[in-house]
Amino acid sequence: MKAIDRLIKRINDTNSVLCVGLDPNDIFFTHKIKQIEGIIEQYREFCYKVIDSVHDIVPCIKLNIAFFEPLGPEGLALFKELLEYSSSIGLVTVSDIKRGDIGSSSEAYAKAYLSNGAPFESDFITVNGYLGIDGVEPFASLADKNEKGLFILVKTSNKSSSEIQDLKTLGENKAVYEKMGELVEKWGENCIGENGYSSIGAVVGATHKEELQKMREKHPKMFFLVPGFGVQGGSADDIKCAFDQNGLGAIINSSRGIIGKPFSIEKNEKRYLSDEEFKQMIIEEVRANNEKLNSVRRK
Amino acid sequence: MKAIDRLIKRINDTNSVLCVGLDPNDIFFTHKIKQIEGIIEQYREFCYKVIDSVHDIVPCIKLNIAFFEPLGPEGLALFKELLEYSSSIGLVTVSDIKRGDIGSSSEAYAKAYLSNGAPFESDFITVNGYLGIDGVEPFASLADKNEKGLFILVKTSNKSSSEIQDLKTLGENKAVYEKMGELVEKWGENCIGENGYSSIGAVVGATHKEELQKMREKHPKMFFLVPGFGVQGGSADDIKCAFDQNGLGAIINSSRGIIGKPFSIEKNEKRYLSDEEFKQMIIEEVRANNEKLNSVRRK
Numbered sequence: 001m002k003a004i005d006r007l008i009k010r011i012n013d014t015n016s017v018l019c020v021g022l023d024p025n026d027i028f029f030t031h032k033i034k035q036i037e038g039i040i041e042q043y044r045e046f047c048y049k050v051i052d053s054v055h056d057i058v059p060c061i062k063l064n065i066a067f068f069e070p071l072g073p074e075g076l077a078l079f080k081e082l083l084e085y086s087s088s089i090g091l092v093t094v095s096d097i098k099r100g101d102i103g104s105s106s107e108a109y110a111k112a113y114l115s116n117g118a119p120f121e122s123d124f125i126t127v128n129g130y131l132g133i134d135g136v137e138p139f140a141s142l143a144d145k146n147e148k149g150l151f152i153l154v155k156t157s158n159k160s161s162s163e164i165q166d167l168k169t170l171g172e173n174k175a176v177y178e179k180m181g182e183l184v185e186k187w188g189e190n191c192i193g194e195n196g197y198s199s200i201g202a203v204v205g206a207t208h209k210e211e212l213q214k215m216r217e218k219h220p221k222m223f224f225l226v227p228g229f230g231v232q233g234g235s236a237d238d239i240k241c242a243f244d245q246n247g248l249g250a251i252i253n254s255s256r257g258i259i260g261k262p263f264s265i266e267k268n269e270k271r272y273l274s275d276e277e278f279k280q281m282i283i284e285e286v287r288a289n290n291e292k293l294n295s296v297r298r299k
Numbered sequence: 300m301k302a303i304d305r306l307i308k309r310i311n312d313t314n315s316v317l318c319v320g321l322d323p324n325d326i327f328f329t330h331k332i333k334q335i336e337g338i339i340e341q342y343r344e345f346c347y348k349v350i351d352s353v354h355d356i357v358p359c360i361k362l363n364i365a366f367f368e369p370l371g372p373e374g375l376a377l378f379k380e381l382l383e384y385s386s387s388i389g390l391v392t393v394s395d396i397k398r399g400d401i402g403s404s405s406e407a408y409a410k411a412y413l414s415n416g417a418p419f420e421s422d423f424i425t426v427n428g429y430l431g432i433d434g435v436e437p438f439a440s441l442a443d444k445n446e447k448g449l450f451i452l453v454k455t456s457n458k459s460s461s462e463i464q465d466l467k468t469l470g471e472n473k474a475v476y477e478k479m480g481e482l483v484e485k486w487g488e489n490c491i492g493e494n495g496y497s498s499i500g501a502v503v504g505a506t507h508k509e510e511l512q513k514m515r516e517k518h519p520k521m522f523f524l525v526p527g528f529g530v531q532g533g534s535a536d537d538i539k540c541a542f543d544q545n546g547l548g549a550i551i552n553s554s555r556g557i558i559g560k561p562f563s564i565e566k567n568e569k570r571y572l573s574d575e576e577f578k579q580m581i582i583e584e585v586r587a588n589n590e591k592l593n594s595v596r597r598k
Binding site: 128167 | 458
């Protein structure tokens, strides 16, 4: 089954479009950690607790490799372990790696994440398309072959995304992100699944409502990964235009909005949560987000 | 000493502007390897031989992480080991990682490569600026603090780099890569070293002579990392405009042009080279390239 159809099946099974972003930024831990050696163990414990809490109430989990690389090879071994574990308990996995290079290098990256049995095998990865099709093609072709998927950066959620992505092009008077969107559509034409969506999708930030709406109207077969919901400022109302008439077409990521909660409680109340309290808190956050998102995605 | 001044000192000491790209693509090895477990050992042996051959005749080495990630955490442990070894014998190190993300994630990546004592500590890294300044700022500020440097992708060497990078912008009628170049100049203003160049430089491909010339004229304080020389099609004549009147302003990368040579000999002559033959071949290639580049960089 194509990656996009596996994802849509999970969305229907869990009745959720929420993607939980696992960004174990070490700021969550600095209040407890005395020695650097302890970080990996804390990361592991934290991540397993989150995964176990959410595995049957969300379709997918997004692991951001940026927060594992500072821990070196051991951090990446943990990243690998968490991908395997998440997958083994049924979660669709998104590796947020934002890779992109020229042909032979992209081919090597693709092999690392999209091959069957690859060390960092994932259902989806995020890709940076600034280098153009010969940097994206190796990802797209391996994804197609192995029933994996991509989310290509089109319009990111950060404020200064406008510096390059919003530049208006001559002649057509389109923004760079719109041109990137057109390329993503073209690159994804061969990967349309049985639900009418392509396994080659786009990252479009929740913080840019107009752009999200424009992208939805223009690209009915493009599935979106929407970051920036919650802590970064995007509201449920901002993202309702990301969905089609069946409430499909996007997964909405929340990272700090979910996993930061137990931490802030610990900090404010100056006490540690029990595992049970921690899990309950995560589950409550996810349920509240599911409800909020479900109320806007079905018009 | 700022990263850019360390690099320029090495250029003067070795009388070379050649950057040897260590892209140990497994195609170099497939003819010998029976088991996947053997790859790491072959990679290690190959890379050490190259580093030992070139360490006193080139200023710097570029390690492309794309070719280590498919080997999983062990591959990244080797990447780390090679960075440390290269640095210990005096080479300036460039980690070709092409990372780029939003603020907190870029900060995490920066920590992994640009902190003192970081697991993958490097003198320079390559960065993708598609996300704009808040994706680049964490790299630039840590680079400035720790005397490290960046090469930000401006105009890459691949053919389809035109798809996004050459789009002409409305009003100013500038290409996207030119706008990126202007941003790189702005981002690098605080990092100018004693030789007049900034530690925040740009990647501009040897395959785009006109663009390279335009960039040189417009940005006299910007140092370039120039890929695409040799196998990818850029000639010594194509890149002479990258240099200033003192023959400085750029390092020229060659990967397959240097390290592919011993392999192709082995393949064509159907025999294995001795370590001594291997090293001599690499040294001869480097010397020939040094001569070619020195003849054009001093007008």
